[in-house]
Amino acid sequence: MRILHTSDWHLGRTLHQVDLIEHQAAFLDHLVEVVREEQVGAVVVAGDVYDRAIPPVEAVRLLGDALARLSELTQVVLTPGNHDSATRLGFGAELMRDTLHVRARVADVGRPVELHGEDGALLVYALPYLDPDDARHHLAEDPAEPLARSHEAVLSAAMRRISADLAQRRAGGGPRVPAVVAAHAFVTGGEVSESERDIRVGGVDSVPSGVFRGVDYVALGHLHGAQSVPIATLDGAEGSGVGRTVARYSGSPLAYSFSEMNHTKSTVLLDVGPDGVRGEPQLIPAPVPRRMGDVTGTLEEILGAAGEKHVDRWVRVTVTDPVRPADLHARVRARLPHALSITYAPPAREGSERAGVVTAAADPLEVCASFVDHVRGSAPSAAEQRVLRDVLEHVNAAERSA
Structure with a gap:
């Protein structure tokens, strides 16, 4: 299945008091055209859809229009980041059309969105931003003993649930179903910009990349520069194929600070099948409103x-x-x-x-x-x-x- 990975739209954000809604709309028009031209089977949006918990009306309208157009062409999986209000973004998720999936509840961690296309099935485990102060209680095996207060602890617990569910689904034989994780987090080794909101808890804001080992692709959000994150392979697997975990930040579609002036803004296009990620992901340049x-x-x-x-x-x-x-x-x-x-x-x-x-x-x-x-x-x-x-x-x- 062909996937388009994007994140950090920050709809409603300004740049030094300059309204960017027109330029954000142009990016979403571009995104719809890429989906149509590339025959994309699924769009994965890894958080920070809005720039703040209570977005301006224009941003809400823009998102509604974009999701309506995208879900007419393909399947969409969307999850909140640390800028979004998970409750507001996830409102009405059960009422949405079959091609639009909003995963905003911690309770759904470990339950994948099952997507189906002409070339087979795909499991997308979409994680909302996991605030350690809240998630450490919900993801603990024993509610009386909450997890450690850290991003590593809650994401590790989420990945244990995902790994258990994936192992069970693959144990029955038949074609191997590829798995994608969408997560909004600061993974160790990523290059930061000035426009990302601080997510430190207890003085620590990052999680080790090895937490995500074992799935085929990790669609990351939070950092605004497009970049890959190295993750050691399983069972000595090299190159491409089963056992390799590919992880990338798609980055934001627009520059939201002067620290991003040299970024090439883009979305990530990749093909995933029973043998894992095929080849290397392709970066599709986003339109540049003004250098x-x-x-x-x-x-x-x-x-x-x-x-x-x-x-x-x-x-x-x-x-x-x-x-x-x-x-x-x-x-x-x-x-x-x-x-x-x-x-x-x-x-x-x-x-x-x-x-x-x-x-x-x-x-x-x-x-x-x-x-x-x-x-x-x-x-x-x-x-x-x-x-x-x-x-x-x-x-x-x-x-x-x-």
Whole structure:
């Protein structure tokens, strides 16, 4: 069966206050055309469909239209990520058409979506984002003894359920049925961007790739850069075929931060059969609404040759004149109308220190600890760091349940 793997649509997101809904709609139009042209048997969406738990009306309408068009052409399996509200995204799942499957409940972990095509069957084990604080109770074998409070513990428990179900289904003989896992997680070794929401629990945000060993393909979501994740094979299997687990992040369809300006946005197209993943997955480039750029220099340089190639780009501008130029923002935008970020950063004076830049990719605990050190003149103690971590995780949990 031919599969198209995508994730991290973040419908409703903006880029430095620029509304992206029109560009997200263009991507979904592109996705429908790829499904039609490539005769895709199943689309797997691995989380973060919306950008927040309560999405804007335009994003809800856009998703409804896209799923209606996709499910007329193929089978769709969709699951929530850490940005989505699983309850809201999963509402009405039982009422949807046979070609649209939304898996949003922890209770369904280990129960696959059974897909059927002209070339055979496929099992898709779609995992919603597993918040350790909640899933450690639901996935424990004994409810009185919850799992360890970590992403590794809950995903390992989910994979044990999947492995048991898969072994039972394959024990009866007959053609081997291929298996795909869709998961929204930060797998060790993945390359992060500045636009992914922090999912640290207990100071740890990643899971080892070996957790997913044993299935044919792992459709990952969460990281915004398209990339493969190496997973050791079973029983010494090499190359392609049975025993090989292929895992990939499809990445986001649009750049959601300047750290992604050099990404090639794409979806993943692959063929899976009884012998596993056939060949290597193919990356289908996504449409680029506007290229991104980064320019640093004096205002004269930026208004001159240095800014020439950035006129039609979303650009981040850093102005380095020793003295702040008059009408800085107006003059930059007259030259670069799509400038999204304009920063004045004069050269550091001898003997002075420049404050570090805090981005969305920074560890929030380290930022808080640095602030305490700056204000008080001493770093927080171990006990104070535990208090800071507890507060940060409480805030993150409140955002997810909003």
